[in-house]
Amino acid sequence: MCLVKFIKDIQVRLEAIPGPSAIFYNALIKVILRKPELRIAQEIVQEIDKGILIDLGSGTGFLSIEVAKRAPQLNIYGIDLSRKMVEIASGNAGGIENVKFKLANAIDLPFENNSVDFIFSTGSFHHWKHPLKVFNECYRILKGNGVAWIYDGCSDSPKDEIIKLKHQYGAFKYPILSQIQKLHGFKWEIYNTKIKRLLEHTRFKKNFQMKLTDGWMKMILKKI
């Protein structure tokens, strides 16, 4: 589809999402991406019950805020390269005290070595200009046994996954979701070849898994 190609070409040149797109994205996430992100928020609070969590490329803050609301004992920092995204996310957080948003690049995170318990990220990986540096930066700040869950779209999910998603989202929302997946992320074959090799060259070495879940590719990395 031409529009998908047009937007993808623009994305290749952009790392930080510019102001007008940030405002559009803020509306979109509340309507279409709400459901999968709520599920991820639930999985995160089941996985970890205390400590410092980082959301890389936190955008409008939806996921960070949902995690913070569910687990007041967690401290969440959303990191984003776009000033507008940080501004919108801080506004969305209102008075919730255990979530903060900071302007920073994921290649140079404002955290000490071995200081972070858990990292998560949704729909940001495909924007990273220096993914190897970002993964090594995650390794640096994570405590021993700390884990990172990096989610991004997979534009050619297997048929049974598509049937499941159609059923979950319904006839109106699924086509929009599937276009969003095409714009965010890579094909399965790219994950399974180039991205797998990239991950093996990070400081995580072979301590990672990749699995498809709800139309996302989930990369699970562990600092051993």
Ligand SMILES: C[S@@+](CC[C@H](N)C(=O)[O-])C[C@H]1O[C@@H](n2cnc3c(N)ncnc32)[C@H](O)[C@@H]1O
């Ligand atoms: C498509 S948005 C996803 C936002 C949010 N995670 C979500 O699921 O709604 C991708 C975000 O990653 C941010 N981003 C891209 N490259 C980044 C980097 N190197 N460091 C920090 N943020 C980055 C962009 O500014 C943008 O806000």
